[in-house]
Amino acid sequence: MGFVLLPMAASLIMLRTPLVKLAFERGAFDSKATEATAYAMAFYGIGVLGLSLGDLASKAFYSLHDTITPTVVGAVSVAINVALNLALVRQLGHGGLALANSCAVTFGAVALLWYLRSKVGPARGKAVIHYTTGIGIASAIMVGPLAATKGLSRLAFLEVGGLLQAGRLALAFALGALVYGGASLLLKVPEAYAVLGAARRLTSRRWAGRQDHTGCRAG
Numbered sequence: 562m563g564f565v566l567l568p569m570a571a572s573l574i575m576l577r578t579p580l581v582k583l584a585f586e587r588g589a590f591d592s593k594a595t596e597a598t599a600y601a602m603a604f605y606g607i608g609v610l611g612l613s614l615g616d617l618a619s620k621a622f623y624s625l626h627d628t629i630t631p632t633v634v635g636a637v638s639v640a641i642n643v644a645l646n647l648a649l650v651r652q653l654g655h656g657g658l659a660l661a662n663s664c665a666v667t668f669g670a671v672a673l674l675w676y677l678r679s680k681v682g683p684a685r686g687k688a689v690i691h692y693t694t695g696i697g698i699a700s701a702i703m704v705g706p707l708a709a710t711k712g713l714s715r716l717a718f719l720e721v722g723g724l725l726q727a728g729r730l731a732l733a734f735a736l737g738a739l740v741y742g743g744a745s746l747l748l749k750v751p752e753a754y755a756v757l758g759a760a761r762r763l764t765s766r767r768w769a770g771r772q773d774h775t776g777c778r779a780g
Contacts, residue, residue, distance in 0.1 A: 564752035608663025618673035699744035
């Protein structure tokens with residue numbers, strides 16, 4: 562999940578404005594609404610991984626017939642969310658509400674994963690930290706090319722067709738994916754090699770299938 566969600570969150574944060582414009586800016590949803598939504602999206606992006614991991618950890622507790630722990634952690638997370646809302650809204654406006662939510666869900670995920678250790682035992686924590694560090698570094702490297710293409714993506718603000726806007730964003734995401742994949746391989750992130758191996762197997766199977774099909778037709 563981290564291998565997919567960390568670079569996704571970084572991409573959403575970096576390209577949030579043209580994404581919101583492409584998806585929503587039409588009719589009554591003007592450029593000011595785009596800027597306000599993109600502002601909140603930056604803070605929501607911080608909590609993408611925490612939200613997903615928290616949901617996964619909750620299901621793990623449910624499978625162990627423990628509904629109390631997720632309920633208690635959820636209640637504490639709500640309390641943290643409310644407290645941070647009150648503290649951050651004055652400083653960051655509606656962005657503070659989004660940041661408070663991201664902090665709360667991240668706390669919930671960390672707490673659930675920590676308590677899960679008492680249920681299932683050690684979960685190779687050092688290895689997870691090592692792999693996550695590699696994923697984080699690869700995501701940080703990916704941010705550079707995304708920042709370089711940000712000027713191009715800002716052209717989406719011009720009155721051009723949605724297809725052209727989508728094409729510009731697609732190119733930016735494709736470049737980011739290539740850089741992230743290459744950095745992950747250089748950093749020896751296991752998930753990157755797993756994805757590469759799966760792609761090779763799929764390609765070889767399709768190639769073998771085409772050869773068999775061609776051979777049958779020739780026969």
